[in-house]
Amino acid sequence: AGSKSDPKSGASAGPAASTLRIAVSSYLSSWDQDFVGFDLTALMLFKNVYPYMIDYGVTTAGDSQILDTANITPTFAESFEPDSEQKVWTLKLRQGVKFASGNEMKAADVKWSKDRAFAAQANVAGIYRTIGLTKAEQVVVKDDYTVEFHQEFPSALTRQIQAISLYVFDSVEAKKHATDADPWAKEWFAKNAPTGGYFNVSKATQGQEIELSANTGYPGPDGAKTPTIRISVVPAAANQRLQLQAGDIDVALGITGQDLQDLKKVDGVKVLSAASNNQVAIQMSVTNAPFDDVNVRKALAYAVPYEQIIKNVYNNDARPTKSLVPLDMPGYSETGYPFGYDLDKAKAALAASGKTAVSSELVFEANNDEQQKIAIQVQAEAAKAGITLKLTPLDPATLGERRTKKSIPLQITTGQLWVNDVEYMLATSFVKGAALNYSNYSNPEIEQIYTKSHTTVDDAARKALWTQVQSILATDVPWVIICQPNFNLPVREKVAGWVQPMDGLARLRYLSASA
Amino acid sequence: MRILRFVGRRLLQLIPVLLGVVVLTFLLVRVLPGDPIRSILGPNATEADAAAARARFGLDQPLWKQFLDYLGGLFTGNFGTSIQSGSPVSGEMALRLGPTLELVVIAVAIAVVLAIWLGIWSARRADRLGDHTVRIFALFGNSIPEFWLGLVLILVGYAALGWFPAPSGRVDPDTNLTPLTGADLVDAVLTGNGPAMASAAAHLVLPVLTLVIGVLAPLLRSVRASALEVLHSEAYAAAAAHGLPERTLLRGYLRRATLVRLPSLAALVFGTAIGSTVLVEYVYSWQGFGQWALRGLLYRDYPVVQASVLIIALCYVLIFLIADVVHAVLDPRVRI
Amino acid sequence: MADPQLAPVVIGGGDRDRRFARALIYVGGAILVVAALAAVFAPLLSKWGPTEIDPAGTLATPGGAHLLGTDGNGMDVWSRVLHAARIDLGIAVCAVALAVVVGTLLGLLAGYLGGWVDDVLMRIVDIFQAFPTFILALAVAALLGDGFGNLVLTIAAVNAPAYARLVRAEVRTLREMAYIEAAKTSGASMFGILWRHLLPNSLTPVRVIAPLNCGWAMLTLAGLSFLGLGVTVPTAEWGSMISLGTSDVVAGRWWTSVPPGLALLVCVLGFSLLGEGLQERADAKRR
């Protein structure tokens, strides 16, 4: 397929070998990370253009390199260390880091950025609460290169939370654009890309294309390997595939499903594969009929055709899993998890609930082919067990609203935890009021274990707690865990250095093109 | 002078229509299920955070107040701030409108010219093989879903033959085109950027072709029918009976009389095309107005939806106004 | 000088256009009849149900157990193509019928009453016509759900304005006709004039446009499905089948999207041919 690129040399003569071309499915919604919700394209770009003080390290798994969520190291910072009580964390900045404006990154920038985050009352402010940071005063500038974070309580998750929150704006530049009505220069940041990260945005055409160039003002190790990266927006997967085959793009970030299997056989293209902790599940609302009855939940858990989904949706490129804790997460255990595809048991479970037939809607994300396919497979089998499902794709706004209202009886979720730890998992998914707890699940025992885990540091003790958690969850079945699909990324053969991000956000600095 | 008065009167008539569109859209987006705020807040946001965000966009105000603010903004050209991106809607819209208008205007213009030419050709050979062939082909084109046609054209024109650039944008970024209007070909011409001109033109070919094939049939049908009507009219027969030469007949007696009915249909076609380019934009990664509006809608970005509906409606009514003026110019019988 | 033996001079032409028009109508009609039969007898013509998943796997090649193979969900393409005719033809015809009824009613009233009623009705029609299709569709889907009825409603709302305009224009010429005056002087009531005289006569152009419109309605529906605003999966519908299969085409697995694509094309073409033929016949009659 690569040979096809010859005739249109006119179109592809421009970019040199030093340029990598990446296709994404959509343009980022805004450049201002303080005001962006869950937008994967945006978050990925932010990881590469904002200076993050600390980030995950890299480790090897099998024959691929992956981000090591257990090992968080300073990047734009010299160091980030707690005091003995683990309540005050000191951030020492790397000297000589330059924003595109030429301003050096100072402690004042960090302070201004954190003040802005608290004022924004959005993303960062939200997760900072989990580590006891709620007020701007808790961030204290010590000197030009030192900042202290005074947490209300010690937390095992501080590094993880700060790894995703400690990004810094060029405050000197920002203040030039601040006005009385807009003290945090929101309007300016909405339109102007941040600077100072591994890459600077050298050109951005709204909706269309973004050109990143390596930041020469970064004095630290692990600088960007490719001078220029072009990110173009190609919404249609079929179109991305054609361009990858023809060699007009080097990395395609929007290709899923069958296409991946096909591309493995295409000349000039390789598909990077790795096991991932991406978990596909159906969350059942324990407070909405009919799934408020544990037997109905069990019935569904028996009715889901796990093997068939792995085959039909993922082409066997996914791992079956038998616990609500993801595979590869420390503490994973299959003890007491009874569920597998078994229609007889499903019918029995339904009968145990005293009902012969139930019906519900099954919500999934509109425009998510994978979820749609899963929904179709589940619907067909569930029907055989007496569970009638109405497939309901929802657009992001409606999905968001209904999730907030906790009014979805049944929904498919896909995602990976940014912190590979059961405590984090409980915090985000299974304790009362947790953000990802769409099931509205709560269990006093779990709450107890969760509280206990804050102060449990011994590995074996934690493991014991986690086994307990898993058996409780297996009895309560708030979720049906479908599988853990592997990570796949189709790239041109010349692309090297890919590090598989465990948070799904590509670190482009590792990428290089071998000419 | 008379034309100006007519245009003035018609512009006045537009006011209630546009006002109606504004009110309807305003209410519609608000009764739609879905929360525009939740999607810009992280999953950990509390009700207080959401309320703060709502206040930032004035969504905590009573409905009538929101409406008056919006209306007031419109009069000063302020379409509000996009909830998703945080930047002013007018700026984003300007960037998105250019490419789409460029696409639609070029496509409809080509389709109209082609329809005129083919339609008259076809009518003059009415009921011969050529005529039948042209019409059946046009009908075929009209029967293929645009997104499918787009994909096929990409497969053939780009993947198999390699004649056209990758369908991933509107101009090669290496041409360093300075965007002015957003319509890349226009910008290239304005800035005298030769390579950009070539690149923009090359990128336009397939999407324009897709649209042209989609809209040609109704235009062609109309031109052919009116040409036939003229050819069968007493007026044309009279001119022919007086022995006027072919060229004079074609230019003086057939063409203008044929075109009289075309403007309003062309306007209709333009209107539907601009409303439905979203599909073509998707297939060709065109990132124009349609994609922007659709995304705004999916995320319930109220100001974006309101602005895009208003602009489409405005384009629509303006193009009809233009069509009426053109009609009046073409047809001396029209009283304006 | 006259030579009666001279062969007659024959001027060519004649009724070829009518023959072509008739051919168009017959071919178009035949296509639609076949499609309608396929829709009605779909269950008898296919072994598999339209949403039945073959446990043997997905994307089976045509032949064998599946005449046209299976799609990415393991469903039988042949069966789905047949069953989809029900939804597609059903929605298109119902929507256009609804649009005709509503549009005609509005057009009749506006055209006959004139004055401020006309102004108000036509401005409303303007508003609807200026409203983008997809936004209207999403609004209806989001407000009322995404069922059959609501798609009919959406597509009808998109098309009704055109009929209102058409009928209004027709009525405005017709109401100046002598027979309307005759009816008035014969003491006919307003309702009588509208119903007995204006309605039947103003429908002439509608009859020609409606079939063409059915074709466009099917394309609109397909477009909506492509954007995820149409019929929900796994209901068999051509547009959504095509859009699900687009990447398969690129991979050379033609059978998931080409058959529904062809079915859609042929049906739309059927409507177009029928409409074109009717138009041609109407034109020929006028000449």
Place this chain on the structure above:
Amino acid sequence: MLDIEDLSVVIRRPGRQVAALSNVSFSVAPGEVVGLVGESGGGKSMVARAIVGMLPSGSHATGRVGFDGADVLRMDAAALAKHRGRGAAICFQNPRGALSPTRTVGRQLIDRLVTHQGMSGDRAVESAAELFASVGIRNPGQRLRAYPHELSGGMAQRVMISLAAGCAPSLLIADEPTTGLDVTLTAEILRQFRHAADTDGRGVLLISHDLASIAEVCDRVVVLYAGTVVETGPAAKVLREPAHPYTRALLRSVPDVGGGRVVATAGGMPLLTAAPHDCPFAPRCAHATDVCRTTRPETEKLADGWSLACFHPQEAPLSVVNAEKSDNAATEAGRIVLRVEDAHVVYRSRFGSGGHHALRGVSLELRTGETLGVVGESGCGKSTLAKLIMGLVEPSAGAVAVAGKDVRKRSRVERTRAQMVFQDPIGSLSPRRTVADSIAEPLRAAKVSTADRARRVEAALGRMELDDSILTRYPHELSGGQAQRIGIARALVGEPDLIVFDEPTSALDVTVQAQILEVIADVAADAGHGSVFISHDLATVRGFADRVVVLYLGRVVEEGPVDEVFDHPRHPYTRALLGSAPRLGATRAADVQLVKDLDEADAATGCALAARCPFVTDTCRSQEQTLQPYGESRAACWRVPELPALIGKSDS
């Protein structure tokens, strides 16, 4: 120059075949005006089309259309292109339709000049202006820039003539050049053709359905019936002593201002599918014998270019049957059914102020059993008056009462007390309603029971001498004559107090017109209702009206008993109208000639006719005229007493 020999044209269409022309032969010499007359469908236009080589598709033509030695039927494309325009040029039947709507008339003329006379640029413009002036267009420079729709009918016809003349043809063909024109214009237009023959030496072929109106300018006349030539001869001869029964029937069907009564010939012209083997007129002919029904008569040459195709040529001069009026219409006995008092009608324009003042103070009174004729030029407000009476337009001032009831305050049933018969017989029937339905319409309003309705519909139909089988037909399946009978039946069925006939025969063929006029005369004679008969043609009114009103620009200019007004017209306008009406047998009494077309006359203050009246004085221009009694009639002209003398003077 033109020599048509044995021309037959059969038009073949699938499922349909028409023998449009069968063995037609005649010729036209340069400088000669030949009239081609006959009923609609007789094949007149087909002859014209054959001459310019534009037969409709599907035609099979035999014979020969000789033109300057060549055969037009067998010309190749290049020869045809030369022949058309330069050889023979047609003035089309409907001048407004035949002018291209999107090109100025000047351009259209220049196109011809450039093509056929090789002129260019300024010279063509100059020539065009001259041509316009020569056909009587005032202000030619300005008119050159006009679009066809801006022209009145008369003006459009003049432009058409100039276009044809602009081709400088050897033969000028005029297809019904005066149909639809006012009487006052007809004569003027016909003179243009005579002029073309006399001064430019062109041959002229003048086509018309109305023998009487063209006979005067023609040298010779060819009478066509069902595609066959039945009689040819010198105009004077054919007009006064026609030999063929059809020619005689044709002439007798034309109403005569002199009071001559129309004699209708029953039946209609047959639509032939092949050249006839018998005399096509035989079924309608009073003199027909068996031989007529089995053998087609040969064309026999009689004296001086007179030829005839008939076994039973008639020799007696065409007698004028004078109407013995049944004056028993008791004027005193009737009750008043219509009263119009000083009615004004203003048509408002849609935008802005102003409007068209179509009626300016008309007063009328009509009793049962009485028939009132209303005459006047096109646009004078006749139809407006009819609509006013029917309540279809509102008076802006004044009052209208039908059967004592103000028209504005009538109920649905009361509205049916006045009925109208329309000008366009087919157009006034709802296209998608059956005949039965249409006739029953007034009964439906009156809430008559279904059975009763059927009975009364049948009765009305019987009176129109129509068969029951017509009841289930739709308007497009009717002939004009049948449709008009249906229209009259509809008017009669509710037994109304008043029937208004608005030009009920002007859209009909001559012989059909005569039939309908007979029916109307019969209906109008009923004592049960009053009738208003509107016509632009004075002659049709004379036959059965009791009183007549002459309208001019929305005003009544003369009024009185019909014979009085016709025999002793007072007003110059009435005189002009009467003078321009063609009159059989007698040569026209050259009376009063109006000096301008109607649309050029702007009525300011004073007498409305002032701008066109040859006897105008300053008083006329400044003072409005009111109706004054002169003898039995009343006229609105103060110079009435002086007129006879004035006319005498202008005569000498």
